[in-house]
Amino acid sequence: MASFTSETTLTSPDDVITPEFRLVVNSPTPTSSVEASKSEVDIAAVADELMKGRISCRYFLPREVPRSTIEEIIEVARFAPSGNNIHVVEDQSRRPWHKVYCLSGDKLAVVKEALLTAFVNEPEKHASQYEYYPPLELMPQPYAERRQEFGRMVGQALGIERSDREGRLKAAGSNYQFYNAPVALVVTIHKGLRQGSWLDVGYFLQSISIAACARGLxxxxxxxxxxYQSVFEEATAYWR
Incomplete structure (x- = not known):
């Protein structure tokens, strides 16, 4: 159990009240000053550890995540900042600026199969509606070099040689299996919005990642x- 406390010190009438927040972990009454100091955790240190502890995981355990936990994470993440606060929707009859599709179990299996099939059998038929990166030959340095170096690092970690085309395709296919994660959250945004709102999506996704990390996920x-947006839309059309 934890609670928040705040401490405020004013040194003159012109000072602005600036609380110093600390996370206090409720525990039995300490018997010494040493135990008392251990019962208080600096909230900044907690936040720092959560942000530093977040990683891009590429192998997940098949452990079920309770629906209540997912709902908690999304509820917390919705407080992420956004331009003009346009993503906050109190009245659910109003269209939000984005949607979150939560996939697990049989529904996730259907989407995974559809995506992987499209990736293996007909990749040339599909294209993203936007470019995440420019073509490598047009990407300025040092970013192009960093991207290539990251690809080499991933290949080495997986034991895949650059010449192993089959191995590289299999590794790429893991993207469309969501790395065997038991839950996938697919976030969409209204196509009429621009890059500023894409930044807002980034804040939202980061908040999801940190909230999940805080819960051991x-x-x-x-x-x-x-x-493969069209593939996703077709695979989910019957229950969206």
Whole structure:
């Protein structure tokens, strides 16, 4: 059990009240000053550890995540900042600026099969509605070099040689299996909005990642499935 406390010190009438927040972990009454100091955790340190502890996980355990936990994470993440606060919807009859599709179990299996089939059998038929990166030959340095280096690092970690085309395709196909995660959250945005709102989506996704990390859950953010938006729409049409 935890609670928040605030401490405020004013040194002159012109000072602005600036609370210093600390996270206090409720525990039995400490018997010494040492135990008392251990019962208080600096909230900044907690936040720092959560942000530093977030990783892009590429292998998930098949453990069920309770629906209540997912709802908690999304509820917390909706407080992420956005331009003009346009994503906050108190009245559910109004159209939000984005939607979150939560997939698990049989529904997730249907989407995974459809995406992987499209990736393996007909990749040339699909294209994203926007470019996440420019073509590598047009990407300025040092960003192009960093992207190539990251690809080499991933290949080495997986034991896949650059010449192993089959191995590389299999690894790429893991994107469309959501790395075997038991839950996938697919976030969409109204196509009439612009880059500023895409930044807002980034804040929202980061908030989801941190909230999940705080609950002992790993995450990875993926852009790869945007290429197969029509496949996703078709696979989910009967229950959307």
């Amino acid at each position: 790993a995450t990875v953010t993926q852009e790869s499935i945007t290429r």
